[in-house]
Amino acid sequence: MDYQHIKVARGGEIATVTxxxxxxxxxxxxxxxxxxxxxxxxxxxxxxxxVVIFEGAGKHFTSGADLTERRxxxxxxxxxxxxxxxxxxxxxxxxxxxxxxxxxxTGAAMGGGACIATAxxxxxxxxxxxMSFPEILIGVPLMWQSLxxxxxxxxxxxxxxxxxxxxxxxxxxxLQWGVLDEMVATDAVAETAMAWAQRYAAQPxxxxxxxxxxxxxxxxxxxxxxxxxxxxQHLLASETEDAAIAVASYRGDAPRVFKGN
Numbered sequence: 001m002d003y004q005h006i007k008v009a010r011g012g013e014i015a016t017v018t019x020x021x022x023x024x025x026x027x028x029x030x031x032x033x034x035x036x037x038x039x040x041x042x043x044x045x046x047x048x049x050x051v052v053i054f055e056g057a058g059k060h061f062t063s064g065a066d067l068t069e070r071r072x073x074x075x076x077x078x079x080x081x082x083x084x085x086x087x088x089x090x091x092x093x094x095x096x097x098x099x100x101x102x103x104x105x106t107g108a109a110m111g112g113g114a115c116i117a118t119a120x121x122x123x124x125x126x127x128x129x130x131m132s133f134p135e136i137l138i139g140v141p142l143m144w145q146s147l148x149x150x151x152x153x154x155x156x157x158x159x160x161x162x163x164x165x166x167x168x169x170x171x172x173x174x175l176q177w178g179v180l181d182e183m184v185a186t187d188a189v190a191e192t193a194m195a196w197a198q199r200y201a202a203q204p205x206x207x208x209x210x211x212x213x214x215x216x217x218x219x220x221x222x223x224x225x226x227x228x229x230x231x232x233q234h235l236l237a238s239e240t241e242d243a244a245i246a247v248a249s250y251r252g253d254a255p256r257v258f259k260g261n
Contacts (some may be wrong), residue, residue: 001034001038001207001212002037003020003035003038003211004031004035005017005019005020005021005029005031005032005082006019006032006035006036006039007020007057008039008042010048010049010070011034011044012048012260013048013049013050013201014044014050014051014052014053014056014194014197014198014201015046015049015051015052015053015056015099016029016052016053017039017053017054017059018054018055018056019032019036019054019055019056019057019061019062020057021030021087022057022058022059022060023058023059023062024057024063024066025058025059025062025063025107025108026030026057026060026062026063026113027062027063027064027065027066027067027068027110028062028064028065028066028087028113028212029065029066029069029071030083030102032066033086033087033090034086034090034123035070035111036090036094036116037081037086037089037090037093037101040090040093040094040096040097041093041168043097043098043099044097045124046099046197047071048244049097049099050100050200050201050203050205050208051099051100051101051197051198051200051201052099052100052101052102053099053102053104053107053193053194054099054101054103054104054116055101055103055104055106055190055236056105056106056107057190059106059107060106060107060108060109060113060227061103061104061105061106061107061108061109061112061113061116061117061129062108062109062110062113062116063108063110063111063141064109064110064111064112064113064114064134064160065111065112065115067185067205068128068171069210070113076184077235079160079172079174079234080235081231081235082107083230085179085233087112087115087143087144088143088145088230088231089117090118090144091115091119091144091149092145094116094119094120095119095216095220097135097173097246098209098212098213099209099210099250100121100122100197100201100212101119101120102120102121102122102123102124102193102196102197102200102201103117103122103123103124103125103181103193104124104189104192104193105115105118105123105124105125105126105129106125106126106128106129106186106189107126107128107129107130107187108132109130109131110131110132110133111133111134111135112124112144113133114131114146114190115142115144115146115149116155116208117131117179118146118149118179119146119149121212122181122196123179123180123181124181124182124184124189124192124193124196125171125174125175125180125182125183125189126168126171126183126184126185126186126189127171127172127183127185127186128168128173128185129170129171130171130174130179131149131162131167131168131170131174131179132162132167132168132169133150133163134162134164134166135163135166135234136163136165136166137166137242137246137250138236138246138247138250139237139240139243139244139245139246139247140234140237140243141163141233141234141237142163142230143230143231143233143234145165145224145227145228145230147159147225147227148220148222148223148226148227149223150162150163152219152220153177153178153179154178154229155177156180158177164236167194169221171183175176180194182196215216219255229244240260240261241261242260244261245258245259
């Protein structure tokens with residue numbers, strides 16, 4: 001695949017994947033997600049890379065879904081379900097990587113971008129980075145089978161707080177919650193992520209990969225069985241009257257008065 005929205009650099013034991021739509025704050029459209037999935041899967045046959053760093057070009061890690069991308073009105077629900085699974089597939093491809101994965105996180109990780117950050121093994125965050133899940137603000141639940149990832153990282157109460165409120169949670173709080181593994185100055189994020197990468201690249205790769213897979217299996221044993229319907233929940237919620245009100249309110253066109261319909 002010829003990449004338009006990401007860059008992949010391989011050299012020795014440490015590789016880097018860069019989200020490369022800085023003019024759109026690295027917003028995720030379908031093509032962008034397909035490229036991330038393809039890149040993640042491409043590491044299955046890469047025995048040289050032991051650690052992969054994910055970073056965003058420009059100010060932000062990724063601002064989440066590209067809201068300028070619209071579903072064609074003539075798409076059936078069946079076609080929509082097939083197309084929208086790319087987000088879920090992307091997250092699963094990241095989770096399934098053998099290599100240790102590290103987020104070099106500057107600026108925003110919102111919505112789908114926050115899902116990507118939580119799917120990686122470690123997160124090195126800038127002092128000004130933040131996370132939010134704004135889906136609730138347009139009347140829909142989080143999807144991409146990512147809710148369990150939040151629960152595993154921060155616990156149930158904090159996961160409910162951030163996902164139900166849609167609030168921006170800043171770096172110091174993310175560090176306290178265990179979402180960030182280290183918080184550093186913005187200009188030190190890349191260097192610190194590389195130091196982490198070098199530390200893990202120096203470990204015996206077979207043992208490291210086995211430990212990673214075992215931990216993921218222990219913590220995520222029930223995730224897919226519970227969350228397999230999350231897109232259908234999202235689709236149902238998006239068709240409600242409350243969702244239409246939420247979208248209008250999000251755009252500044254209407255007050256937020258919900259009726260439960």
